[in-house]
Amino acid sequence: MREHTGEHVEHQEHDHAQHEDHGGGGESQQSDHQGHGGGHGGHGDHVAMFRRLFWGSLILAVPTVLLSGMFADLLGYSLPDVPGLSWVSPVLGTILYVWFGRPFLTGAVDEIRARRPGMMLLVALALTVAFVASWGATLGLLPHDLDFWWELALLVVIMLLGHWIEMRSLAQTTSALDSLAALLPDEAERVEGDQVVSVAPADLRVGDVVLVRPGGRVPADGKVIDGSASLDESMITGESKPVRRGPGDQVVAGTVATDSGLRVEVAATGDETALAGIQRLVAEAQGSASRAQRLADRAAGWLFWFALGAALITATVWTVVGTPEDAVTRAITVLVIACPHALGLAIPLVVSIATERAASAGILVKSRLEMESMRTVDTVIFDKTGTLTKGRPAVTAASPAAESGLDEEQLLAYSAAAEADSEHPLARAIVRAAQERDLQVPRATDFTSAPAVGVTATVDGREVRVGGPAMVREVGGEELAATDPWKSEGAIVLHVAVDGRIAGALRLADEIRAESRAAVEQLHDRDVQVVMITGDAEPVAAAVAEELGIDRFYAGVRPEDKASSVAELQGEGRKVAMVGDGVNDAPALATADVGIAIGAGTDVAIGSAGIILASDDPCSVVSVMELSQATYAKSVQNLVWGAGYNLVAVPLAAGVLAPVGITMPMSVGAILMSASTVVVALNAQLLRRLDLRPRDLTG
DSSP states (O other), X not given: OOOOOOOOBTTTBOTTBTOTTTSBOOOOOOOXXXXXXXXXXXHHHHHHHHHHHHHHHXXXXXXXXXXXXXXXXXXTOOOOOOTTGGGHHHHHHHHIIIIITHHHHHHHHHHHHTTOOOHHHHHHHHHHHHHHHHHHHHTTSSOGGGOXXXXXXXXXXXXXXXXHHHHHHHOOOOOHHHHHHTTSOSOEEXXXXXXXXXXXXXXXXXXXXXXXXXTOBOOSEEEEEEOOEEEXXXXXXXXXXXXXXXXXXXXXXXXXXXXXXXEEEEEEOGGGSHHHHHHHHHHHHHHHHTTOOOHHHXXXXXXXXXXXXXXXXXXXXXXXXXXXXXXHHHHHHHHHHHSOHHHHHHHHHHHHHHHHHHHHTTEEEOOHHHHHHGGGOOEEEEEIIIIIEEEEEEEEEEEEOGGGOOOHHHHHHHHHHHHTTXXXXXXXXXXXXXXXXXXXXXXXXXXXXXXXXXXXXXXXXXXXXXXXXXXXXXXXXXXXXXXXXXXXXXXXXXXXXXXXXXXXEEEEEEEEOTTHHHHHHHHHHTTOEEEEEOSSOHHHHHHHHHHHTOSEEEOSOOHHHHHHHHHHHHHTTOOEEEEEOSGGGHHHXXXXXXXXXXXXXXXXXXXXXXXXXXXXXXXXXXXXXXXXXXXXXXXXXXHHHHHHHHHHHHHHHHTTTGGGTOOOOHHHHHHHHHHHHHHHHHHHHGGGGOOXXXXXXXX
């Protein structure tokens, strides 16, 4: 309905001026695992691929291991004397190496080309050495104890399992760019003479005139040439209140005309629109973030050089002190043992359990890199609207005039009665405030509304009017002096008149979440700087920042400037996490070291972020930090266990204790390998004890 409005005045007072009907107004991470798996498709494709490879390899690995002569000797059982049985392990082992080991072999080639040795090269080295040595032993060219078919089979199965778990944890659930594109309407209504023709937005050209109906989205950037409407621009600008746009005003593609129709002359289409600019920012930021190096790869890279160096030294020393056969045997044993089975599961197991634990606490981890980075964050940027606040107006103060004879509760009750028949958000806020205070609201009659003025109703036999500055002028009154500080803070101010005299005023503002103060306090306890960024006016931002104790804020910020603000803080040497919920936050979410989306927000914000909070509680950000620290600690512990196996097993396999008569057979190496894997698995399970429930200090 079309009710009271006033006028847009200084200090960003949005009174009832912004609405004809109520006079109020007032960023996926791409794969960080590129090259792993020998493909460049999406994570969903990798999950399916590694799942198929794992189960296929497991089926072949069982007979390969059980029919391996070396494995039979290790466990002390005898293989049946069946013709051709000795060839089962070599044949199946070859299939395991060539087909099921292909992701690691192609991944190793990628790492060699990039001159960045990592897990893939380390695994491929062990597989290739085991494959060549095993065929040598099978054909009698090398000693029998170099028959590693069972070791090759187990290595393929364990590594495929680790990568399946890892890819499943990295699978992304939304697409930021698709969500951005979805903001545009499916059809645009182009005015052609006296007719209106439906066309695709892509067919619009600069200079075309389009019709935007009430509730419809603007299909392209342009200028209003006819009509006036309140536009919801929060998806683009972050401004929490609809903005009045009339002839001559610029409008942006994707925004919504909430109440009236418009005719817009198209000024930009396609890649030239503001929405397309946001898409480019998100894509660029996400693309640059995908080049980060993972902790496990770095450890594997170190171990690769360690294993290669140890094998060369072993071969050299045994050539001098022993025989060429001893040198070959020891060098091959070192290279096979050097591949840490536990290391292949160390990080994937931790990530999988941490992701599962997070999900049960309402935290969706899309990017492991961002989760890992969260522990080092020293600055958290919160978007204001919809994150620190609820994104809806609420009555925050009531000031009755001294001569009215009313108290605050009576003033609010009269106002709620007059607004009861209105569906406007400001009217709903007044009615909701009266209900929350359990006030007895009288029944109103004779309800009327006037555009740009306000509403009028009869309450308890008295005429009650609620509106902005235009209503105050109509009754011949003056705005209360008590409202001056409210205006300076950018609040919405509504005056109430009873029987033709100003009886008081109401202050309305975007409602701050009760948990926001607790979130700021907990972050300060961790020596984390808290920053607020918003498209709202500076007085509004300053008031919220002061109330919550926020360290610094950016106000009146456009989407591209939000990303720039993040970059500015990063330029100061800060590790930045961005928390937001709208399209306007997407570039900043993707640019930040860690992007955190409120789950109640838009798909594009969720798509741009690496971490998603299912709840709207800002305290959950602290839970993300705790999870990051715990996950990193377990990862490091597992890496120590996994690498520790190498530090012990490799020197023993090389024969450092041979002078005193002690050499490590492969059977002992296998036991150490298994023990290390079990320890890593059990240690990762301890993450399940972590309590991630937000600690709200407001109560």
